[in-house]
Amino acid sequence: MNCEKQPLLNGELKSMKKLVLFSCVGGNCGKLNQFLCSLLICIPTFSYGNSIGWMSPMTLLLQSQESPRETPLTDLEISWMASLPYIACVPGTYLMAFIGDKFGRKNACLFMSAVGTIIWILKLCSLNFWVFVVARTLVGITMAGSCVTCPTYIREISEDSIRGALGCWPSLFTAIGSLFAYIIGDLLSYNANLWIFTCIPALHFVVFLMMPESPSYLVRNGEMEKATNNLSWLRRHKTTDATIKQELDVIMKEQKKDEENKQLMLKNIVSDKILFKAFQISLMAALSRELCGAVPVLNFAGDIFNLASKEGTGLVISPNQQAMMLGVVQLCGTMLASSVVEKSGRKNLLLVTTLISGVSMCLIASWFLIRDYNIHSSAWVPVITLCLCIFCDAAGLMPLSVVITGEIFSYKYRGSVLATTMAIASVADFFQLLFFKPLANSVGVYAAFYFFGLMCLLTSLYVIVVVPETKNRPLEDIYDDLRPAKGRVNIEQRHVI
Incomplete structure (x- = not known):
């Protein structure tokens, strides 16, 4: 059978056809398969959200007299369980980047689901503290994949017009996963929780075998026919369509330019002024999230709510309800991001959220x-x-x-x-969790929040002056904005960096 006439009946793409038997409506007909593939790519991030959200209700249970263990966990043991994923994420980011580059984005995503399944099986098999330690350490790998593999995979299978919206989905599904864990953790038994969380990555592993590999990875490995077929399925066009050829040409030009430079990646980034400036922007974007105050705010939310209830507001909320409230706020924020990012642009949305975060942190500091x-x-x-900070984050x-990286x-x-910036951000998270409370007790919590507010406001200034708009723009146009004014070229002279 002729491959060009029947691309969906070739190899693994036969299975894909079974997943898209339902009809498409409206103007997104050509994007249906991209939505489907992105949805499945984000299931491991949903599972990662389960791992993060699990700590809130289960900490209360495992430290109570009703604990399924013979002896409740101590505060020190819980602290290690909470912080271990952030340390494991540092080498995990490079592991996931290596797997994605060497074996493909699809296999890296499958690896995430395999690890996710093992995490919950370990908890099902034993209540020993050291088993918890191993399981929570493995969460660092799924955390790394959620921030490195899934966004990269989505970026490489989506077209420009929806790239930003789909790029926000990993964060959206992480928030949904956390909220889901808060809710069922409050409703179901310890073992029922674990069985549900085990089934999600296990089922995903089976279903995701039918999804396509990233066209960029296939082009890099010289599998042009498969790249053409995968891209035609994602775009819902024939393999002979001119737009398919144009996209493949762009991918090949980009990778040809990469191959011409044989320097080590790190050395090349440092020595190339444009790449180094792009790296600085990526690092700033990653650190801005860690320095906005969201991480310590989430960890000390209970204290703030308890203080508010003592002041006579009548706001009496249980710890699990506090977590659910923050989960709802997170979910609303990520839903807003995915719906407006293509309309507002990356730069404007980042500017607005950093400004609001900065003002809210200064307000809470002044209150203390x-x-x-x-x-x-x-x-x-x-x-x-508190809600404004979490929402903006x-x-x-x-x-x-x-998305910007x-x-x-x-x-x-x-x-x-992505791996490098994520590793640096994870180290920042670990030290914040380790030292925030002692420093806040010795210096004053208001000083810490003023610091977070100042960092957010400085980030806003950096966004205005340095960060380019990346919405619906090819790489060469973005890099031209990063050049000094005297070094810029006319659009006719631009070439892929």
Whole structure:
């Protein structure tokens, strides 16, 4: 049978056809398969969200007298379980980048689901603390894949017009996964939770075998026929369509330019002024999320809510309900991000969210400072600013740090840069969790929040002055904006960097 006439009946693409028997409607007919593939790519991030959300209700259970263990876990043991994924994520980012570059984005995604399944099986098999340690360490790998593999994979299978919206999906599904864990953790038994969480990555592994590999990876490995077939399925066009050839030409030009430069990636990034500036932007975007205050805010949310209830507001919320509330706020933020990122642009959304985060952090810092002087102030101020911080983190800072990096680097650098920035961000997270409370107790919590507010406001200034808009723009246009004004060229002279 002729491959060009029947691309969907070739090899693994036969299975894909079974998943798209339903009809498409509206103007997104040609994008249906991209939505389907992106949805399945994000299931491992949903499972990762389950792992993060699991800690909230299960910590209360495992430290209570009703614990399924013979002896409840101590505060120190819980602290290690909470922080271990952030340390494991550092080598995990490079592991996932290596697997994605060497064996393909699809296999890296399958590896994430395999690890995700093992995490829950370990917890099902034993209640020993050291088994928990191993399982929580493995969460660092799924965390790394959620920030490196999944966004890169989505970027490489989606077309420009929906690339930003789909790029926000990993953050959206992480938030949904966390909220799902909060809810069923409050409703179901310990073992029922584990069985549900085990089935999700296990079923995903089986279904995802039918999905296509990234065309960029296939082109890099010289599998042009398969790349053409995969791209035609993703775009719902015939393999002979001119748009398919144009996209493949762009991918080949990008990778040809990468192959011409034989320097080591790190050395090349440091020595090339444009690449180094792009790396600085990526690192700034990653660190802005960690320095906005979201991580310590999430860890100390219970204290703030408890304080608010003591001030006579009538706001009495259980720890699980607090987690659910923050989960809903996160979900609303990520939904907003995926719906407006293509309309507002990356730069504008990042600017607005950093500004609001900066103002909210300064407000909550001022509230703590005023309280230290025994001046009465509304107990709703920390609650509102807390929600604003989490909302802005989910709506802009968290997803855009990945989207922007995916758009300002070519295939050769994309995975490694995401891995490096994620590793640095993970170290920042670990130290914040380790030292925030002691420093806040010795210096004053208001000083910490003023620091976060200042970092957000400085990031806003950096976005205005340095960060280019990447929405619907080819790589050569973005890099031309990063050149000094005197070094820029006319559009007719531009070439792929």
